[in-house]
Amino acid sequence: MTLYSNKRYVSKKGIVLTSAGGQQMLVAAASLEGEVPYVTGVNETAAFIWGSLKNGVTEKELLERMADEFEIDDMEQAEAEISAILKQLYEQGYIIRID
Amino acid sequence: MRPYIAEDEGDIYDIKADKEYIDRRRPFFPESGDDSYIEYKSLINLTSLYLLPFNCCMFHAVAFSWQGLAWLISGASGTGKTTQYRNWKKVFKSEISMISGDMPLLEMKDDGVWVHPTPWNGKERIKGTISAPLGGIVLLKQADMDEIRRMSSEECSIPILLQFAANPETEDQIMSLSGMADRIVKSYPVFELRNRGDMASAIMTAQAFNSLLTKKEII
Numbered sequence: 001m002t003l004y005s006n007k008r009y010v011s012k013k014g015i016v017l018t019s020a021g022g023q024q025m026l027v028a029a030a031s032l033e034g035e036v037p038y039v040t041g042v043n044e045t046a047a048f049i050w051g052s053l054k055n056g057v058t059e060k061e062l063l064e065r066m067a068d069e070f071e072i073d074d075m076e077q078a079e080a081e082i083s084a085i086l087k088q089l090y091e092q093g094y095i096i097r098i099d
Numbered sequence: 100m101r102p103y104i105a106e107d108e109g110d111i112y113d114i115k116a117d118k119e120y121i122d123r124r125r126p127f128f129p130e131s132g133d134d135s136y137i138e139y140k141s142l143i144n145l146t147s148l149y150l151l152p153f154n155c156c157m158f159h160a161v162a163f164s165w166q167g168l169a170w171l172i173s174g175a176s177g178t179g180k181t182t183q184y185r186n187w188k189k190v191f192k193s194e195i196s197m198i199s200g201d202m203p204l205l206e207m208k209d210d211g212v213w214v215h216p217t218p219w220n221g222k223e224r225i226k227g228t229i230s231a232p233l234g235g236i237v238l239l240k241q242a243d244m245d246e247i248r249r250m251s252s253e254e255c256s257i258p259i260l261l262q263f264a265a266n267p268e269t270e271d272q273i274m275s276l277s278g279m280a281d282r283i284v285k286s287y288p289v290f291e292l293r294n295r296g297d298m299a300s301a302i303m304t305a306q307a308f309n310s311l312l313t314k315k316e317i318i
Contacts, residue, residue, distance in 0.1 A: 016270050018277040020260060021252030021284035027273045030266035033127055038266075039257050 006060065009086055009095045011053035012036070026050065026094060036093040046085045053095055059083060112149050116141035143202060143219055147265035151275045154207040157264040160236070162203035162214050163187065163227070164196045165305075166312060168234030169214035171203065173262045178239040179296040181223050186301035200225030202264060205233070207279055212287065235288040235311065237304055238262075242293035245300040247307050250291050252284040259284055 014029035015036065024047045028036045042050065045066075052065055062082050063075070072078045089095045116124075116138045128137050147157045160173035161180040165187070172180045181200065188195050198214055201221025206213045212233040220226040238250070238258055260280040267273045283289075288311055294300035 016273040016277075018274060019256075020277045020281035021254075021256035023253045023256040025257060025260075025277070027260070027267070027277060029270075029273065030268045033266065039260055041257055 006058055008056045008058050008098045009053060009090070010056040010098055011050065011095050012093070015094055017042070017047055017050050032093075040092065040094075045081055046089070049082065049085055049089075053089075056098060059086065062086075114142065114145050114149055116145060120145075139219075143264050144266050147263070148268065148272060150204070151265065151267075151272055154275075154279075155204055156276065156279060157202045157217060157219070158205050159201070159262045159264050160203060161200055161221075161225075162198035162216075164198055164229060164231040165191060165194055165308070166234070167231065169198055169203070169231035170234050170308065171214065171236040172239060173236060174239030178241050179294070180239060181221070181225065182296045183237075183239065183292075183294070183301060183304070184225070186296075186298050187305070190298065190301055190305070196229055197225055197227035198229060198231065199227055205279065205283075207282060212283060233283075233287055235290065235308060236283070237290045237292045240291060240293045241296070243295060244293065245295055245297065245303055246293045247290050247300075247303050249307075250289045252289075255289040255291075256280055256284045259289065 012032065014032050016027050018025060018027055024042050024044070026040045026042055028038055048066065048069065049062055052062055057065075059079070059082055063079055066072060066078055066082070067075070086095065090097065120141060121134055121137050124137050124141055128140070143157055150156060158171065158173070160171040161184045162169055162171050163184060164170070172183045174180060184197075184200075199216045199220065200223055202217050202219035204215040204217050206215060210232075213230055214233050215230040216227045236259070238255065260276060263276050263279065265272070265276060267276055290304070290307055292300060292304055
């Protein structure tokens, strides 16, 4: 799959970002059984990205939001991390791309 | 421990897995074309969902009491939960009392988490009639050696969440379940037991529990 920085991504409905024991995780409602994993652990960056996906967001907008929220020394590395996380969320079925 | 006796009749709920529900669930049971099995699993799920607002949920584990506390042996099907219980019974005999052979009910109370029996006793049909406050949980993994270690709360949170016998349908239900998992992993010891299903692994686990009781890490 190729990711394009001007493509917009949005999270599927029925998935909740929550945490237990300090571990953040995405938990899917039963209506999504078979479409996405029931539970997936996520790191701090993925959790931040998830919070931005509800209304749709591009990679470029995500990078700008991350730069506002965190001190980023290496923008290329941050961009690569965002791409990798979006790719994983997309392949697992958590997000869809809207053109 | 206390007898499992309802204090009053309370509210009565009509929970049923009708044909439409079973048809909807059938694709998720590819290993079984047997509707009675799907109904059995569906009733457990539906009962758990009804009980969530009461801070209760069923949990896939063998539960027994020992030293006045409830201990849960959990893990994927076929990892030897019942074998572990039988080994404990051989070693500790009447010191052990069964709570539930497959599906105890966990109740989040102000004074801690309580473990209760339910009508679902698994294929071995081992059942109990007592309740007890939770002591700790063991997550089983089959291995060619016996080894036990305490898991961090972060590490065991997802495995614990996965053992709740409920498929949440709403955000509130998801938050209830993750809240229960959070409370358990932050308040109670969770161990990973890699084991061969032998007596030595049961004794090793009892020593780990005893160590916690001696240090008064469990009240």
